[in-house]
Amino acid sequence: MIEEPTHFAANRLVAVLTAEPLNRFLDYKAPEGGVFMGAFVEVPLGPRKVIGVVWGAGEGKFDASKIRTIRSVLDVTPMRLEMRDFLERVGRYTLTPMNAMLRLATRAPGLANPPSMQRVFALGEGAPDRITDARQRVIDTLTANDGMRFTSKELSDIAGVTPSVIKGLAKQGVVIELETPRDVAYPNLNPDLPPKDLTDDQKTAAAALCAFVATQTYQTTLLKGVTGSGKTEVYLEAVAECLKQGRQALVLIPEIALTVEFIDRIEKRFGHKPAEWHSGVTMTERRRCWRMVGAGKAQVVVGARSALFLPYQNLGLVVVDEEHDTSYKQEEGVFYSARDMAVLRASGCKASVILASATPSLETWVNGKTGKYNRVDLSRRFGAAVMPDMDTIDLREQEMGSNSWISPALAGEVTQGLERGEQSLLFLNRRGYAPITVCRACGEQIGCDFCDARMVEHRFHGHLMCHQCGDTKPMPTQCPSCNEEGKLAAVGPGVERLADEAKERFPDARISVLSSDMSMSARALKQRITEIASGATDIIVGTQLVAKGHNFPLLTCVGVIDADLGLQGGDLRAAERTFQLMRQVAGRAGRAKKKGRAYLQTHQPDHPVIKAIVGGDEEGFWRAEAIARKQAGVPPFGRMAGIIFTGSDAQAVFNVAQMMAQNADALRALGIEIYGPAPAPIARVRGKHRVRMLMKAAKDVPLQGALARWRDQARIPNNVRVSIDIDPQSF
Numbered sequence: 001m002i003e004e005p006t007h008f009a010a011n012r013l014v015a016v017l018t019a020e021p022l023n024r025f026l027d028y029k030a031p032e033g034g035v036f037m038g039a040f041v042e043v044p045l046g047p048r049k050v051i052g053v054v055w056g057a058g059e060g061k062f063d064a065s066k067i068r069t070i071r072s073v074l075d076v077t078p079m080r081l082e083m084r085d086f087l088e089r090v091g092r093y094t095l096t097p098m099n100a101m102l103r104l105a106t107r108a109p110g111l112a113n114p115p116s117m118q119r120v121f122a123l124g125e126g127a128p129d130r131i132t133d134a135r136q137r138v139i140d141t142l143t144a145n146d147g148m149r150f151t152s153k154e155l156s157d158i159a160g161v162t163p164s165v166i167k168g169l170a171k172q173g174v175v176i177e178l179e180t181p182r183d184v185a186y187p188n189l190n191p192d193l194p195p196k197d198l199t200d201d202q203k204t205a206a207a208a209l210c211a212f213v214a215t216q217t218y219q220t221t222l223l224k225g226v227t228g229s230g231k232t233e234v235y236l237e238a239v240a241e242c243l244k245q246g247r248q249a250l251v252l253i254p255e256i257a258l259t260v261e262f263i264d265r266i267e268k269r270f271g272h273k274p275a276e277w278h279s280g281v282t283m284t285e286r287r288r289c290w291r292m293v294g295a296g297k298a299q300v301v302v303g304a305r306s307a308l309f310l311p312y313q314n315l316g317l318v319v320v321d322e323e324h325d326t327s328y329k330q331e332e333g334v335f336y337s338a339r340d341m342a343v344l345r346a347s348g349c350k351a352s353v354i355l356a357s358a359t360p361s362l363e364t365w366v367n368g369k370t371g372k373y374n375r376v377d378l379s380r381r382f383g384a385a386v387m388p389d390m391d392t393i394d395l396r397e398q399e400m401g402s403n404s405w406i407s408p409a410l411a412g413e414v415t416q417g418l419e420r421g422e423q424s425l426l427f428l429n430r431r432g433y434a435p436i437t438v439c440r441a442c443g444e445q446i447g448c449d450f451c452d453a454r455m456v457e458h459r460f461h462g463h464l465m466c467h468q469c470g471d472t473k474p475m476p477t478q479c480p481s482c483n484e485e486g487k488l489a490a491v492g493p494g495v496e497r498l499a500d501e502a503k504e505r506f507p508d509a510r511i512s513v514l515s516s517d518m519s520m521s522a523r524a525l526k527q528r529i530t531e532i533a534s535g536a537t538d539i540i541v542g543t544q545l546v547a548k549g550h551n552f553p554l555l556t557c558v559g560v561i562d563a564d565l566g567l568q569g570g571d572l573r574a575a576e577r578t579f580q581l582m583r584q585v586a587g588r589a590g591r592a593k594k595k596g597r598a599y600l601q602t603h604q605p606d607h608p609v610i611k612a613i614v615g616g617d618e619e620g621f622w623r624a625e626a627i628a629r630k631q632a633g634v635p636p637f638g639r640m641a642g643i644i645f646t647g648s649d650a651q652a653v654f655n656v657a658q659m660m661a662q663n664a665d666a667l668r669a670l671g672i673e674i675y676g677p678a679p680a681p682i683a684r685v686r687g688k689h690r691v692r693m694l695m696k697a698a699k700d701v702p703l704q705g706a707l708a709r710w711r712d713q714a715r716i717p718n719n720v721r722v723s724i725d726i727d728p729q730s731f
């Protein structure tokens with residue numbers, strides 16, 4: 001797409017898109033000096049000023065004398081045609097009004113404000129009265145990063161000194177303090193630094209990816225490689241190729257907790273840190289990132305799904321790491337899959353997409369089979385590491401003590417590991433101490449006041465917590481229902497309770513709990529992981545967090561406490577999810593020289609999914625899953641949408657759902673099947689009642705158009721909200 005920079009002269013009518021919930025464009029006159037298409041502008045709206053983007057020529061439908069003039073043109077790069085196009089396409093696909101789409105694309109704090117200033121330090125001319133180790137480190141840091149300027153905090157962090165050392169040096173003029181705008185360019189990343197010595201397999205894979213990137217055309221490639229095969233090393237070479245082409249690269253990662261580790265890897269490969277975009281980044285830094293990406297002065301962005309909506313000037317590559325991860329799906333506000341939208345984004349700007357995973361989503365696997373996506377495989381682990389042996393432990397045959405979840409067989413394996421000085425991981429995908437708190441006198445289970453969900457006991461934090469809405473309350477001493485004292489009991493295991501059992505069973509072992517709610521900072525988490533990796537722990541007790549991307553070279557034994565957990569419920573994706581999670585967890589074992597073993601505790605060792613996990617015939621598993629999905633006519637062979645009705649008044653919510661189901665003949669006529677309405681799996685969240693409908697259609701049915709007409713014709717009262725979720729996660 002070649003962009004003709006359309007310019008509107010002063011007083012010409014232009015259509016401006018704002019983020020206001022108006023559902024239409026607003027006409028304004030171009031200001032003195034005119035305005036470019038795509039420009040970010042500030043316009044008067046009633047008594048307020050709001051930010052918008054010039055989206056096209058005005059329609060002149062309104063009384064010209066009443067039309068107001070754009071107040072100011074903001075000092076940021078205008079939005080490119082490809083970006084406007086992308087927002088329109090995502091809007092059409094997800095049935096999202098354009099004003100809500102614009103909100104996604106303007107999530108930069110202080111867009112209209114002039115750049116704020118900050119105090120930074122640079123090397124001065126003065127000589128120190130005396131030199132200490134700490135002072136020398138400050139001087140070395142500034143010399144080594146020639147021309148770079150650091151805030152007091154950055155400098156003290158990097159040099160490992162207290163701020164007073166810097167102050168001391170500043171007094172003597174050894175370092176000088178300057179005022180600069182905060183929005184400074186990110187340092188140039190250097191693709192020519194030497195990469196690690198790649199193995200022959202890795203070289204072949206990297207060369208294939210680089211060749212795709214070098215074509216500068218749209219391509220999507222599935223990079224499939226077992227955990228530890230070096231996928232990251234390999235796709236970083238594709239990033240290097242993209243940098244050599246002078247284009248920008250985006251790497252999406254699924255878990256913010258992993259960014260610190262990941263940023264360090266990029267810094268080692270390319271000499272500097274990339275830009276970062278996720279909810280853990282400060283406002284000032286986010287503002288800098290947004291502006292510098294738009295100015296072409298940030299070459300690599302590492303981020304969460306919303307980083308797709310940054311204003312890239314020349315995007316050449318999007319990597320979606322762990323592409324199967326469910327966190328790529330946003331399920332509030334705009335419902336979108338960052339993986340799918342990455343493909344859409346890249347196709348609009350002649351960029352490559354790399355979808356990396358050891359256990360790809362079925363959608364991506366099918367696209368790799370049909371040739372819609374390229375496929376590059378890394379079938380061997382790096383170095384001497386091999387995939388672990390896997391086996392089941394049949395819980396029906398094990399003597400399980402009461403309130404015990406580690407079977408004798410598994411305990412035996414852990415003990416052997418301890419004797420050999422090797423690490424074990426006990427995996428349970430349940431946060432907290434116990435999922436249920438029940439009164440032994442009256443049977444009452446403590447629930448959330450706002451959701452149809454149980455409160456989960458968190459002993460580490462000393463309270464009860466709802467995993468739906470995050471509400472907490474102190475652990476009561478008496479039953480809230482029958483008021484009996486001391487009758488409340490924990491039922492079932494969470495990861496904290498499992499850790500208690502492990503401590504009892506293995507009193508001499510050093511045990512670490514790794515769970516996403518231990519309220520650790522990203523740095524502290526990285527520190528903990530580094531310590532574990534270097535052998536400071538014998539037994540790791542962990543949730544999902546450990547399944548994602550960490551390397552624990554000393555880990556040889558993995559025990560999955562409840563392999564059946566994800567298989568309950570009627571969800572058609574349950575098999576896929578369980579398969580992915582179990583293979584990922586098992587893949588944590590034996591990543592260095594010693595072979596690993598993984599054990600799945602299960603009540604149903606003959607379940608086809610459990611057998612597929614243990615048998616390791618991955619291609620066979622996906623083939624069977626694909627056949628099952630095809631027969632059911634569900635994604636990726638058919639299309640689905642979830643319709644979610646929410647509101648505080650349960651009856652009103654159900655009435656609207658009922659009314660809309662009755663007025664859906666036009667949908668049925670197109671061959672769309674309608675299931676429900678029925679209460680959603682969790683029927684009340686944050687005090688809002690939820691009713692759900694599912695729609696299923698063949699691939700060639702124009703689902704979005706039909707749904708949009710159906711929704712727009714319905715008379716929906718203000719107290720009920722209707723959201724449409726195209727490609728829902730569960731069905």
Ligand code: ADP
Nearest residue numbers: 196197198199227228229230231232233382551
């Ligand atoms: P994956 O992303 O497939 O799980 P990684 O890229 O994280 O694999 O690699 C696993 C570990 O092996 C990492 O610590 C990585 O640095 C190391 N590694 C992989 N390939 C090489 C190589 N060619 N040389 C040195 N170390 C490597």
Ligand code: ZN
Nearest residue numbers: 448451466469
């Ligand atoms: Zn709740």
